Amino acid sequence: MADHATPRVSLRGLRPETPRGTGLAIGRTHAPPPYPERMLVLGIDTSCDDTAAGVLRGPREILSNEVASQYDLHAAFGGVVPEIASRAHAERVTRVIERALEKAGVAAADLDAIAVTNRPGLVGSLMVGVAAAKSLAFALDIPLVGVHHIEAHCTAAMAEHEDLDYPFLALVASGGHTAIYDCRGPGEVVVLHQTIDDAAGECFDKVAVMLGLEQPGGPSVSRLAEGGNPKAVRFPRARVKDDPLAFSFSGVKTAVLYYLKGPGGRRDAPDRADLDVSYADVAASFEQAVVDVLVKRSLDAVARRGVRDLVVGGGVAANRRLRADLAAKAPEGVRVRFPSMGLCADNGAMIALRGAEMLAQGITSALDLDVSPTGETVS
Numbered sequence: 001m002a003d004h005a006t007p008r009v010s011l012r013g014l015r016p017e018t019p020r021g022t023g024l025a026i027g028r029t030h031a032p033p034p035y036p037e038r039m040l041v042l043g044i045d046t047s048c049d050d051t052a053a054g055v056l057r058g059p060r061e062i063l064s065n066e067v068a069s070q071y072d073l074h075a076a077f078g079g080v081v082p083e084i085a086s087r088a089h090a091e092r093v094t095r096v097i098e099r100a101l102e103k104a105g106v107a108a109a110d111l112d113a114i115a116v117t118n119r120p121g122l123v124g125s126l127m128v129g130v131a132a133a134k135s136l137a138f139a140l141d142i143p144l145v146g147v148h149h150i151e152a153h154c155t156a157a158m159a160e161h162e163d164l165d166y167p168f169l170a171l172v173a174s175g176g177h178t179a180i181y182d183c184r185g186p187g188e189v190v191v192l193h194q195t196i197d198d199a200a201g202e203c204f205d206k207v208a209v210m211l212g213l214e215q216p217g218g219p220s221v222s223r224l225a226e227g228g229n230p231k232a233v234r235f236p237r238a239r240v241k242d243d244p245l246a247f248s249f250s251g252v253k254t255a256v257l258y259y260l261k262g263p264g265g266r267r268d269a270p271d272r273a274d275l276d277v278s279y280a281d282v283a284a285s286f287e288q289a290v291v292d293v294l295v296k297r298s299l300d301a302v303a304r305r306g307v308r309d310l311v312v313g314g315g316v317a318a319n320r321r322l323r324a325d326l327a328a329k330a331p332e333g334v335r336v337r338f339p340s341m342g343l344c345a346d347n348g349a350m351i352a353l354r355g356a357e358m359l360a361q362g363i364t365s366a367l368d369l370d371v372s373p374t375g376e377t378v379s
């Protein structure tokens, strides 16, 4: 029997009166809540393969941060399948929102605003989160704010580092992005140097497949690497001709494949018979090659820009070797700021954090908020 008898998210506190006109007021934007230091913001992210929701109180206090990952659904396909991702978001988003509210001890009617990722990402996936956010904002008659996913990664560390302020540089390394951003002020985030091919996290995921490890590849490669020698194999640290601070990771991924299978080797070919190092050594050497590039380029960018703070975000920011090497190699006077583990990969709390910052700036979105795969549209 269909289970629509009990609403999963309590909408108690709905305004009883019917709005005038069509009742939809699609193009209307709400004023932001008047007391930003105490406001409760629900953040929703369904940009890629994680269904995420979190609740924030005031500008920094994270009350909950719930994520339902989909790695198991996509593992057999060697990458995220957009249709599977959006269907899974549609099945899970209400439950994840409900869990975020429950964990935070907050009723939907207590919320002051809804923040949602509307760009960049997979369009079908983004639409699920945005539709859920619009419905809640409309039903609760509270402001909606559309958030740029990368801006949220850049600002995630601000919740836990109270002295962190603009301007700073941000290294965002995830499954879909790897770039250094100039964060000049709230919402003033400019890409400086980016990957010309694979993202760092994507490379971890593909190397994990080669090593027969489970997805997500980052944590499993990293775990295996702990017992290996990072100097066992010298994998390439590619340089990009036109921009010495840009990234290129497709070469290191292919180098690992050829190292395991022999030159020109295919993914499904057996490993070389004369392989004389362990998988742990391969994992550690690969990880070191990626980390060396991320560390060198971001510290060079910091030196070039003359800023004091480097913020790191995205799933790869959870990497232990990256955290240790960046901290060890940062010159005196440069502070490297990592978010805690739960704020690195895609999550709803970081969307609420950036949403709260936007609300404090007086920015809200109308109910006709659009989605954008590239992130260029700002509405």
Ligand code: ADP
Residues within 6 Å of the ligand: 048, 049, 050, 173, 174, 175, 176, 177, 200, 201, 202, 204, 205, 216, 217, 218, 219, 222, 314, 315, 316, 317, 318, 319, 320, 344, 345, 346
């Ligand atoms: P996306 O937006 O692409 O889903 P996320 O910010 O959710 O990116 O990050 C997921 C990516 O981070 C995956 O590619 C995953 O392998 C990578 N990742 C997660 N933890 C680690 C780690 N400890 N080391 C390296 N990569 C990691």
Ligand code: MG
Residues within 6 Å of the ligand: 048, 049, 050, 175, 345, 346
């Ligand atoms: Mg993700």
